Amino acid sequence: MHSPSRSNRAYRNVARILRPVLMAVTRRDWHGVEHLPQDTGFIVASNHMTNVDPLTFAHFLWDNGFAPKILAKSSLFKVPVVGGVLRATGQIPVYRNTVAAADSLAAGVAAIGAGECVAVFPEGTLTREPDLWPMAGKTGVARLALMTQAPVVPVAQWGAQDLMGRYSKWLKPVPPKKVTVVAGPPVDLTDLYGRPLDAATLREATERVMDAITELLEGVRGAKAPAVRYDMRKSPSSDKERPGQERPGGDDATTQELP
Known part of the structure; x- marks a missing residue:
């Protein structure tokens, strides 16, 4: 297949490695x-259940002609190999809770x-919702949307959690897992403009985006989400109920906490 027109050489090389793997371990x-x-240019916003769903999200976009610029936690850019790949492919670091946080917003706007297609995980x-429904979103996606007046396309994913569990670091590639996007x-x-x-x-604005993602996911799952969206800030004790999970602010694969 043809690579997206906006992809650079590094992005294409990474895709040549990862795409065959994803094709083998998923049924799309x-x-x-x-x-x-x-x-x-536009924003595409997805729910976030597992450390592998940034790859299934990017696969969906890549195969449909887009080389997404994903907002990723800045600490990942310091990880050997991974950081080099992120920088080479033009991903956008998110500097959480620092004076540099505005740089992430400026890079996204630019x-x-x-x-470009800018991919975000608004949560x-x-x-942390027990049944993997989207939880309350952060306002970074709203800032990007209202500052640029760019389209915000909601996306729901389901099935990537079967390929890699929510807090797992190990793939379960056999048999291939159905991943719906x-x-x-x-x-x-x-x-809201102006x-x-x-x-x-x-x-x-954030609630509208999360409502749209949740409605799509309800259609995929054939079930209704809870009437009140889970809010991690209001339920800190919930993190004690699931041993071994990563805690809020931990080393999840991607984050999107803009100022």
């Missing part, structure tokens, strides 16, 4: 490609302005 059930804009870490229509945020980026506006 992909829908909603028509919702991915072809003529403008990428969108240049026509900021792996969901569904993209929906862009979230309508037009009535408003001050205060807490109320950012929260409203």
Whole structure:
């Protein structure tokens, strides 16, 4: 297949290694490609259940013509080999809870302005919701969306957790796992354009994005999400209930905590 036109040589080389592996260990059930804009930079926002779903997310985008710029935790850029791959392929480091956090936002805005597909996980870490439903999102996706007025395409993934468990570091490649990825229509945020980026506006935009992702996931799973979205900040004791898991702020594969 042809590589996305915006991919550089390093990105193509990484894809030549990873794509055959993903093709071998997954059975792909992909829908909603028509919702991915072809003529403008945009944001694509997905739920986050396991450390492998950034790869299944990127696979969906790559095979449909996009080389996503994924917002990834800055500490990953310091990991040998992994950091070099992230830098070479143009991924965007997220500097959590530091004065450099605004740099992540600026890099995301610049990428969108240049026509790139910027991929985010609005929850900021792996969901802590017991049944893997999306939890409360952070406002970074809202800031990006409202500053750029770029389309925000919601995406739901399901099945990647069977390939690698939520807190596991080991793949279960046999037999190949069905991975469903569904993209929906862009979230309508037009009535929020031009408003001050205060807490109320950012929260409203974030909730709309999370609602859209959750609705798509309900369709995939054939079930209803809890009426009240799980909020990690309001349920700190829940992390004591699952031994061996990574705690909030731990070394999850990707995060998206912009200022």
